[in-house]
Amino acid sequence: MRNQEVEANARSLSHSVWPAQAMRKLERDAADSMGVTLYELMQRAGQASYELARAQWPQAQHWLILCGHGNNGGDGYVVARLAQAAGLNVTLLACVGNKPLPEEARLAQEAWLAAGGVIHAAEAAWPEQIDVIVDALLGTGINRAPAAPYDYLIELTNAHAAPVLAIDIPSGLDAATGTTPGSAVIAHHTLSMIALKPGQLTGKARDYVGQLHCDLLGLGAYLAGEVAPLSRYDAKYLTHWLKPRRATSHKGDHGRLLVIGGDTGTAGAIRMTGEAALRSGAGLVRVLTHEDNIGPILTARPELMVETLSDKSLDHALEWADVIAIGPGLGQRDWAQQALKKVATSEKPMLWDADALNLLAINQDYRQNRIITPHPGEAARLLGVKTAEIEHDRLHAAQTLVKQYGGVVVLKGAGTIVASAVGEMAIADVGNAGMASGGMGDVLTGIIAALVGQKLNLFEAACAGCVAHGAAADAAARQRGTRGMLATDLFELLWQFVNPEMIQQ
Incomplete structure (x- = not known):
């Protein structure tokens, strides 16, 4: 029976x-x-x-x-x-x-x-x-x-x-x-x-x-x-979110993404975010960064459109973009604060990470058009508690974050939790210890933002992005182990997870 x-x-x-x-x-x-x-x-x-x-x-x-x-x-x-x-x-x-x-x-x-x-x-x-x-x-x-x-x-x-x-x-x-x-x-x-x-x-x-x-x-x-009440997602679920593209689609169909960050000395962070977005299928990616970073970023990835971050360029880019991501390498000086303040006036879908979250912890607000992607330390600052308290009950921490800040929260870590203001909750059952290295969060930001631009809603994009990101890292670990894994190692493996139909062929 x-x-x-x-x-x-x-x-x-x-x-x-x-x-x-x-x-x-x-x-x-x-x-x-x-x-x-x-x-x-x-x-x-x-x-x-x-x-x-x-x-x-x-x-x-x-x-x-x-x-x-x-x-x-x-x-x-x-x-x-x-x-x-x-x-x-x-x-x-x-x-x-x-x-x-x-x-x-x-x-x-x-x-x-x-x-x-x-x-x-x-x-x-x-x-x-x-x-x-x-x-x-x-x-x-x-x-x-x-x-x-x-x-x-x-x-x-x-x-x-x-x-x-x-x-x-x-x-x-x-x-x-x-x-x-x-x-x-x-x-x-x-x-x-x-x-x-x-x-x-x-x-x-x-x-x-x-x-x-x-x-x-x-x-x-x-x-x-x-x-x-909760869902568990792994790489097998990607086909539910990411469908094959129409043969006649063009770059305008797949999202115009604006990424903002990269103060002096942190060009790598915003470059990885921009490239991760391209590798995840974003149609067009515009990077606004410190002027010193333009040459290195274009040399590393010429497919990105890169400009100096200024009031004028930001106004134009905000009008142009379908989706906004801000924070990787942004810093917290006045340059960054003014950019974040202007981004906060937009009603377009957006993702805040890294220094954008540190600034958000100082000037808190609640909004429904935003994904935030804190690691436990950033989550602790956002909630005014110690990191140990976040780790003691990660589900409760994610629920508290989304109640206080709205939109969608991605609480990163082993068993990343995604929560939305309407009560959806999921655990991304992917990833490994090799991801405990610099730049992994910057790559995740680009992946999720790119998927928002491809018409996934904020919660779906966050879930699919976390799964694709972790699954690519798992593929890297199978090839070379976890020690010494770099965030950029994911780029050559990510394609198979943002095109999940390829795995089944």
Whole structure:
């Protein structure tokens, strides 16, 4: 029955993300709607976890199952029973709580014991030979540092050489925020049940989750009728935003983009923004910058139109442009402040980045025709808090930014978050550590602005731009690794992601 359901995303990554605090209700509503008991869902979760572990480590003969005193532990009991029935050697350690097991976990535990399984204390010595560890200690409800004996088991897990499968989420990782209040399991694979959770995708998630999988547990028919509060986007989704061009289109159809920035000594920033826009399909790109930068920029990229930034040139360019991007290399002296003040009078779609955001933090305003693209430090200045507070709850920070400044916010970082003033939220599940280098944000600014000029709305352009940017960086990492990646390395790879139909040919 389960295999006949319409569940194209089962055991692959879906595009729907649900808040961790909403999962219990979603699970119960879905089960009730489809006539499935919660114990049957636990059986399915255990079966899916067992199958994934067998697929990933087919030679593993001795499995160590770590079970907590909750329903996540119940999933572990199911895995243990299935592994033992398959003739594998299973050692199960269980934590004891100060209250009875939940009903479903109790039934799973009893089934394990009835099958001849043995439960060892959490403090028991580990077997000498362990081929795979299954983390079923703590589920998605934890939001504090793991206490004893959980912290002890987590530390032993991380110190062991055996690969780790985390059921639903690595124990100790906050499923709501992606933070780690204390120790957390470093998994090789994580199998999320029913839906993805934000903490698997943003914050510190990438350090702990490993390869992420999702299994809908047979609830796809119900979930298809529900609208998730967040979306997860990767390179596979680019075809939804970026369609092939008409054969008769011309440069005027693809946007006239004005980019403003590049004070003395920062020509590179605005040049990268301009070239990124061209590489992303902008029809025409005009750069207004410091006069000293004109020669170097034109030499590097003659397809750009480059002029000195002045009151006259800015007035003319603002009238000419379809889209405006300001900030890369802009600086904060009077030259920059006057330019930003004039740009702020325009009602055309625009993107503010870098120094434009630092100036915005000083003279705050709210507008709906703007995308802002802060990194965590800039976001902290915009909200008047410390960077650590931004990183503690990135979703909340993005929502607060968009409430205070309007339009669309792109909160950059591992698991970039895009939020709009009308309530749309998404996580861009792309990118890698090689992007932690100068100029990456300047390139992103050009990509997003170019897509606005190609008739995507602000939220779509921000999402598509973040995905194309991160996917190009991932392609670069596959070729040469993450260390030493340059922002300009993306230019020769970006074409395949802004023309996603090419990937499918």
